[in-house]
Amino acid sequence: MxxxxxxxxxxxxxxxxxxxxxxxxxxxxxxxxxxxxxxxxxxxxxxxxxxxxxxxxxxxxxxxxxxxxxxxxxxxxxxxxxxxxxxxxxxxSVGEVREIGNLMIEALPASHSVPAVGYAASSAGGVNWVFTGDTGHNPALWSRINQMRVGMLVIETAFSNRESELAVLSKHLAPQTLAQELRHIDQSNLYPIYITHTKPAETNLIMNEIALFEHSTMAGAACEHDIRWLSAGQEFEL
Ligand SMILES: [Zn+2]
Ligand SMILES: [Zn+2]
The missing domain is CATH 3.60.15.10 (Ribonuclease Z/Hydroxyacylglutathione hydrolase-like)
Structure with a gap:
């Protein structure tokens, strides 16, 4: 799959x-x-x-x-x-669950410039691997995944803060809007967060900007997540 x-x-x-x-x-x-x-x-x-x-x-x-x-x-x-x-x-459709082998795949809400979804995948009784897909501000996603057991979240951050206007226009995230999104995560439910979809020329800048808010008080305690960059070839076991 x-x-x-x-x-x-x-x-x-x-x-x-x-x-x-x-x-x-x-x-x-x-x-x-x-x-x-x-x-x-x-x-x-x-x-x-x-x-x-x-x-x-x-x-x-x-x-x-x-x-x-x-x-x-x-x-x-x-x-x-x-x-x-x-x-x-x-x-x-959004909210629908597909069973593929021993995996359940649920279509999650996304908010992008064209119709879009994210996905959550889990095996019976296991935690969910959650992928946001491309999305801007997305309260419906947080309402849904706060009800799930999440083992790992993969979320996009396509732009750096200096292009945050373009991020809003194209319905993507930049580090400052990512920080606002992550505040929606239920505090009893912290999990590793992997950043994807960074513009190749901006990856270092984006991750540095994320590291700044991660360790600052800008977003308060709600942003104390374990945030890393998702790179090619990584394997995960949930
Ligand atoms: Zn894309
Ligand atoms: Zn897209």
């Missing part, structure tokens, strides 16, 4: 790609789907069943209209045969 299919897919071997039966997409932006058409194409001839794409109806519709449209890429929802295509769409 994959959650999102950006350029990180290029780190997988062909055998690993072949093993992916389900892709959960947070939204339609290119950095979250870029590798999907190529990955499906790379393994399609060796697969016996379609890869299932789980996403909001708006996200699937965007893929069909703008990617799998027989102009940018073939319509793999109809090829090689309508009966057994390379991909199939499985629309979901």
């Amino acid at each position: 994959l959650i999102d299919a950006g350029t990180g897919v290029g780190d997988l071997t062909l055998e690993e790609m072949l093993g992916i039966d389900h892709v959960f997409l947070t939204h339609s932006h290119l950095d979250h789907i870029a590798a999907l058409p190529l990955m499906v194409d790379a393994v399609a001839s060796r697969r016996k069943s379609p890869v299932t794409l789980h996403a909001l109806p708006e996200t699937l519709s965007a893929l069909k209209t703008h990617v799998f449209n027989n102009v940018i890429w073939p319509d793999f929802t109809l090829l090689p045969t309508v009966q057994n295509p390379f991909i199939q769409f499985s629309p979901l």
Whole structure:
């Protein structure tokens, strides 16, 4: 199973790609789907069943209209045969839970410039791995995950504070708005927080700005979290 299919897919071997039966997409932006058409194409001839794409109806519709449209890429929802295509769409809605193997995947609310979700994944009785996807200010997310047992939160911080206006416009977070978001976390429920989606040229600046608020009184005790940067190749056990 994959959650999102950006350029990180290029780190997988062909055998690993072949093993992916389900892709959960947070939204339609290119950095979250870029590798999907190529990955499906790379393994399609060796697969016996379609890869299932789980996403909001708006996200699937965007893929069909703008990617799998027989102009940018073939319509793999109809090829090689309508009966057994390379991909199939499985629309979901916010709050819906999908069971994949021994994992439960719940679609979480997100607030972005296009329809978007985050995801929480857990096995029976286990803690949740929570991924916000791309999001700006998102009170609905905190109401939901404060009801969950969370083992790890992966949250975006796309911009540094000097570009915080752009962050608000594009519905992303910057360190100062991240600090405000983290104040919503129930204090009896602290867990490690991993930062992702940092602009490559700004990563050091963003993490330095986060380290400043993490150790300051600006956000008060509510911001005493364990915050780290999510990097390629890390493995976690929850
Ligand atoms: Zn986006
Ligand atoms: Zn993005």
